[in-house]
Amino acid sequence: MARLLSIDYGKKRTGIAVTDPLQLIANGLPTVETSRLFDFLTDYLKKEEVAVIVVGLPKQMNNEPSENMKRVEPFVNRLRKIYPHIPVEYYDERFSSKMAQQAMIDGGLKKKERQNKALVDEISATIILQGYMESKRMRL
Numbered sequence: 001m002a003r004l005l006s007i008d009y010g011k012k013r014t015g016i017a018v019t020d021p022l023q024l025i026a027n028g029l030p031t032v033e034t035s036r037l038f039d040f041l042t043d044y045l046k047k048e049e050v051a052v053i054v055v056g057l058p059k060q061m062n063n064e065p066s067e068n069m070k071r072v073e074p075f076v077n078r079l080r081k082i083y084p085h086i087p088v089e090y091y092d093e094r095f096s097s098k099m100a101q102q103a104m105i106d107g108g109l110k111k112k113e114r115q116n117k118a119l120v121d122e123i124s125a126t127i128i129l130q131g132y133m134e135s136k137r138m139r140l
Contacts, residue, residue: 002051005044006129008093008121009055009072010034015121017129018048026129028122037075038082045083053079053086054132056093056124091132093124 001021008015014037016029032040044050055076058066079088 002049004052004054004129004133005050006054006091006125006132007037007056008125008128009037009068009075010121011068011071013118013121015118015123015125016040017122017125018050019129019133023051023133026126026133028126031118031121038078041079041083045086050086053083053088054091054129055079055088056128057090058093089132091128091135093128 001023003021004019004023004026006017006026008017012034013031014034015031017026018029019026029044055072058068058072060066076088076090079086
């Protein structure tokens with residue numbers, strides 16, 4: 001079975017997470033500089049089969065698109081053009097960064113470690129992917 005891959009797209013850094021081949025567990029991959037994201041994806045997709053790419057949908061509390069949407073939309077359009085055989089879906093990313101921060105606190109990380117923005121992005125991508133998988137299971 002192919003993996004699911006999620007992307008928490010950012011201006012400087014992008015968090016990435018993938019499932020195991022059975023699509024049971026989401027795990028973060030190292031955060032990638034956004035300028036190198038397509039190189040990373042090309043290398044990864046040569047090695048692993050991916051069924052769906054899930055991209056965090058940046059929304060504000062009032063359900064309006066956030067400032068980052070103007071970067072995410074062109075990125076998703078390019079993804080669809082370069083990898084037309086892989087479906088790309090959005091998943092609401094509201095609260096993923098706050099949940100990542102809380103997970104780090106709950107995990108006992110010290111304040112200095114919690115300030116690692118790359119780790120926050122990685123955990124956020126994992127939270128997005130877990131939420132996506134849970135929403136799919138609930139629809140079954």
